[in-house]
Amino acid sequence: MTAHRVVVVGGGNAGLSVAGRLARYGVDDIVVIEPREHHRYQPIFSHVAGGTARASQAERRQADVIPRGVQWIQAAVTEIDPETDTVRLDSGDAITYEHLIVCPGIQNDFHSIPGLEEAIRTGSASSHYEFELVATASRRLRDLRSGTVVFTQPPGPASCAGAAQKPMYLACDYWRATGVLPDIRVVFVVPTPTMFGMPAIDEELERKVEEYGIEVRHEARLVEVDATSVLIGSVSGDRTERIAYDYLHVVPPQSAPDFLKGSPLAAADDPGGFVEVDPRTLRHRRYANVWSLGDAAATTNSKSGGALRKQTKVLALNLVATLKGREPDERYDGYSVCPFTVSRRTMVFAEFDDEYRPKPTVPFWPGLARERRSTWLIDRYVLPWVYWHLILQGRA
Ligand SMILES: Cc1cc2nc3c(=O)[nH]c(=O)nc-3n(C[C@H](O)[C@H](O)[C@H](O)COP(=O)(O)OP(=O)(O)OC[C@H]3O[C@@H](n4cnc5c(N)ncnc54)[C@H](O)[C@@H]3O)c2cc1C
Missing domain, CATH: 3.50.50.60 (FAD/NAD(P)-binding domain)
Structure with a gap:
């Protein structure tokens, strides 16, 4: 002792x-x-x-x-x-x-969704919330040329919940640049009634969602996974929908x-x-x-x-x-933040308090909430340096 x-x-x-x-x-x-x-x-x-x-x-x-x-x-x-x-x-x-x-x-609770661990083991699903899975996720998103990809954000407490959306926009931008976006159906499952919960941020994210043609299932969650389809349920529990997928990109429930x-x-x-x-x-x-x-x-x-x-x-x-x-x-x-990489060059940066009221570092300037190149550069290059x-x- x-x-x-x-x-x-x-x-x-x-x-x-x-x-x-x-x-x-x-x-x-x-x-x-x-x-x-x-x-x-x-x-x-x-x-x-x-x-x-x-x-x-x-x-x-x-x-x-x-x-x-x-x-x-x-x-x-x-x-x-x-x-x-x-x-x-x-x-x-x-x-x-x-x-x-x-x-x-x-803790990432992959086990709490029936079938999810098996789908990850076989490579039909992956996540960027576990370091060991990130390389697979990156490869699957890069190599997809057609079919359906489902992205999920879980209900309940999560580490930087909005980070569920970051690889989705990055991938859509890449698919658009390589000409395959029209052949890919992108479905996003999110527990909230809007994309984030702050009007200024929602407006920017909804514009990008429309631009990329993403189908959003609001107030919904991932219920069950098998090798070829996912079961989506409404958060209130009164509706379900089965979607066939080619790749599932999941952010797991957390505790x-x-x-x-x-x-x-x-x-x-x-x-x-x-x-x-x-x-x-x-x-x-x-x-x-x-x-x-x-x-x-x-x-x-x-x-x-x-x-x-x-x-x-x-x-x-x-x-x-x-x-x-x-x-x-x-x-x-x-105070908290959520940086959304809405393309491979630009970012929408949310700063807010525990009631989702804006809390900008630069008072009275809502500028960071707009899609910008400068905030993307800060997120990708400046913050990692500041962190280390x-x-x-x-x-x-
Ligand atoms: C994919 C992803 C993207 C994110 N993006 C952003 C972002 O863009 N901006 C942002 O601000 N935040 C982001 N976050 C959130 C941010 O990373 C976390 O909020 C932050 O790391 C929390 O710090 P922490 O120390 O509480 O937990 P962690 O940084 O996870 O550290 C916990 C540590 O505890 C250790 N540990 C676990 N169990 C034990 C044990 N039994 N005994 C001793 N040690 C133990 C672990 O090994 C780990 O090192 C993101 C998170 C993820 C997962």
Whole structure:
């Protein structure tokens, strides 16, 4: 049994940036527990699937991106006991903490759709939500010349839900450029009544949907898959439709990692199993020395890396205040982002709060919501650089 001042569960976007920030603020003895040898920048998965980036650009060695002043333990957490301030690891070791930050991300539940795992195994379906599947997804979209392709976005909590649409527009633009778009029927299954939920963004996305001839099934979800067809159901459950497909590009339903579900950290009434924090202070509602942020936290915002830019600062300042015996008085405002690559050159960039009200970085300027070349370049080239060099070090 070893003891540390701050233990961080998960060395993804949230874990490394909050650990880096705490180290910068002078906190010592910070440990990140992360099983993976390689760190992944997930936003670029959409570009890989859509053919505008290579898979190798999504990964770096974890050892190379751990922030200065932070220790990495390569292991997976199997259990958290907040009554005894203890985490247990798959190595058999146990670690105690003064403060715990829980951020192991979100889990892809491919198994929750009957037939989906088999369709993925045989290559008739794939996804850009799992690094191991992105290369197949990219190849299938590139090689399609005719037939029906179905894209899906799941209901319920999801990591950057709108990223479901990114490879779809990238692929349509590619098919249009290669002259095969008229021979491809594109169907998009989305749980919401509009493409996104903000009028300015919906207007732009609907224009692109019409331009590419995409058939949209609103307020719908994927119910079941077999080798040649998918069953689509309305979210309310009163209608179904069977569609024959040649390729299924799926974003799976998502929930908290299994070891969190049913643990004392999740709210008893949350079927997703996310960590029950105050969505403003990011402190656990029942355990004062437990904190959570990112995709694993039961916050009210749309889950995204953009949201983390604000969350890491709030959490780190609140934790430092607590260590100094003060009340945590920083508040996260629910800010989130969703960048839509609507072609292989242009982007529609949504910035909004937890009630889908516009929250532009540049106040009173709705310009980022318009289809633009500049935001595409930022998403594809500037943000990855900022991520690897500044965000993961807790500097942005
Ligand atoms: C395909 C895709 C596209 C996206 N596009 C965008 C975008 O364009 N813009 C945007 O802002 N956001 C985007 N996002 C969302 C963004 O990537 C996530 O919101 C962000 O990565 C969440 O950070 P996190 O640290 O909570 O989770 P992650 O970054 O997923 O990190 C979780 C870490 O926890 C580790 N872990 C898991 N289980 C355990 C365990 N038991 N013990 C210890 N460690 C564990 C994992 O190995 C992982 O390293 C996208 C996400 C996906 C999947």
